[in-house]
Amino acid sequence: MDSRALNTVWWSIRSLSGAPGDCLGELVPQFSEWEAQQGGITADSAPHNTTATSADAAPTTHCSRVGTAVQALCQGPLLAENKREASTDAGLKRGSAALVTKPATAPAVALETEDAEGVGSKASTTLWTQLDAIRQAWRRGDAAELSRISAVDRGLLEQLAWSGVPGAQRALAWKVLLDYCPPQPSRLLRSVSRKRDQYWQAVAELGLVTDPRLGNRLSSEDWARKRQIDLDVPRTAPEFPLFHTGAVQQAMTRILHLWSVRHPAAGYVQGLNDILVPLLYVFYADQAPEFSQLDRTTLPEDAEPLLREVEADTYWCLSTLLEALQDQYVFGQPGIQRRVALLERIMQRIDASLCAHLAKEQVTFMQFAFRWMNCLLVREFPLPITLRLWDAYLSERGTFAAFHVYVCAALLERFSLDLVRLTFPDLVLFLQNLPTRSWTEQDLSTLLSRAYMFKAIFEDARRL
C-alpha cells in the first residue's frame, strides 16, 4: 500500500470514528493483539490493496473494509506520523461529524469519479422528495398518483436513514424499513388497508381480554397480563401529557395486549411500553401535526379515525421490530443475558481500564446495562435523540439488535473518563442516570460512528 492510500485509509477511519486519532491509535494495537490471539490472520497476509475511498461499498462491505484498513494501519509505518497529524487537527470533531454520513451515502458506483458529498446529497434529496410525494398522495388517497411514482430504493433508504431521516419523512421511512409499507407505491393503499383491517379484526376477537365484564372467563395468565399492562400504560412516558390522553392510553393498551397474546412465550414484559413510545409518537405526529405537541392534554374530536390507523400501523411495526428481540422477553430473558455478556467482552477490548475499574468497584454490567437492553436505550435519551438513534437501528434491518450492543459499548466508552473517577456507589448512580438530557443530534452522530467502527472491527475479527 502506498503512503497516499494509507493516508486515505487513516482519514476515512478517523472520520468514521469521530474521535481523536489518539484514541483510535490506542485501540488499534489492542485489536491487533486480540486478533492474533484469536488465531486471525496477521497483517502480513491481510489484503493490502484496500482503500477507503470506498463510499461505493454497501454498508456491510464497508465494515469489512474498515476492519482491514485498521489491520493495515496497525502495521503501517505511517501510523505515528498520521497520529500526530490527527491529534493536531483542531477541527477534527466538526469535520468528522459531517463525514459520518459518508459510508452510508453510497448511491452508486459513480463515486469514484464524482464528488462524494455532492452525489450523496443529490441522492438523498431525490429520495426524500420521492418519499414526500408518496406521503402526500397517500394522504389524499390518490391511487393514480401513487401508481405513477417509482418504487423506493430500499437499499438506498437504508444507507441514508443511517445518517438520520428528516422529521417529515420519518414515519414513512420507518414503515418501509420495517416492511410495513411496500416499496412500490402502487401497492401501498391496498396493502396498508388490509393490514389495518387485520389488526382491528384481531382486536375485536381479543374482546375477551379487553372487556372487563368478561373478566371471570379469563385465565390467571390473562389476568396477570392485563393487570400488568393496565398498571404500566399510565406510567408510560410520564413527561408527555399527550401519552396520558384516554385515546392514546387505550391504543397502547390494545397494542400491548394483542402483541403479548400473540407472543405467549414472551407475553407482556415491562419496558415494552417504553419501546412503543417512539413508534407511536412518530406515526401520530405524521398524521396530524398537533400530535407532535407532546404537552397537549386533549386531542381534537375528529382525531379518532386517524388514531385508529396509527394504532394499527404501530402494532405491525412494533411486531416487526420485536422479532429480532423476542429472546429478550421470554422466561429468564436469555437475550438480555447474552447481550450484556457481549457488551462486557467488547468493553474488555475497547476500554480495559474502565472494565478493571468497574470490577474493582464490584459494579457488574448487569446492574446498569439490563435496562439499556430491555428498553433499547429509550430511557437513557431524550425522545428526539431516541428517534435519531432509531433511524440508524432500523437501517440495520435484522441485525440492529447486534448493532445496539455496540451502541451501548460506545455509550459506556463516551463516559469512561467520568466513570473511572467515581467509586461505588456514585458509579452506579451515574450509570443509572447518564448525563444525556442535553444531548444533541451531533452527540448522537458521534456515538453512532464510534459504534459503527467497533462493530466493523469486531465482526471482521470474528470472521477472520
Added chain:
Amino acid sequence: MSVRPDDEYDYLFKIVLIGDSGVGKSNLLSRFTRNEFNLESKSTIGVEFATRSVQTDGKVIKAQIWDTAGQERYRAITSAYYRGAVGALLVYDISKRSSFENAERWLKELRDHADQNIVIMLVGNKSDLKHLRAVTTEEGQQYADARGLSFIETSALDASHVEEAFVRILTDIYRLVHKRHLASGDPTVAKSASGAVYQAGRGETISVGNLSHDNRSSKRKCCS
C-alpha cells in the same frame, strides 16, 4: 482516593425492596433517600439503586438499598440481588388485596434466594388511600406476627412512617449484629466480618450468619 466525610459510617447494610409491581417500592426509596415522591414515576426495569446513612444507637449506618422490579418475568434477574442482603422490605399496597395475598410468594422467593437469617419487615404502603383500603392494619399485623416479621404501614406520598420503616429495620439488623458479635467473643468472627463489610460495601455476597459490619477496618482495607 479520598474518602468524603459523608462516606464515614460504622456499619453498612444491604437492603432489598421487594413486592408486587405498582405497590410503591421506588417511591418509598426516593422518599427515604432524597425526600422525593413522584406520582408519575416510571416502572422499574431490572433493579435500581440508592443509598443513605442514618444514625441509630450512636452508630452511623449506611443503607445500600436495591429496588427491584415487581414483575414476575424479572425474578431471575432480581433474585440475584437478594444474595448478600441483610434486610428486606416486603411491600404491599393496602388498597390492593392481591398485593397482600402475594406476600407469601415473596417470602418464598426470599427463602429460596436470600440468606436464611435475613431480617424482613412487612410494609403496607399507600396508607393515605384510606377510602380504598382493602387490607386492615390488624390483618397486616397478624400476618407479620405469625411469620415473625416486623410490620409497619407507610405512605410514600405523605411521607408518613417512611423514615421510621427504614430506621427500624436498620436498627433491628444492627442490634442483631451487635448481639451476635458480643456472643461470639471470637476474634475470627470480627475478622471475617470485616471482610464481609468490604464485600457488602460493593454489593457482593456476605453471610448474615457473620452479620458483623465494623466498617473501620474495611476502610483501611479498601483504601490502603
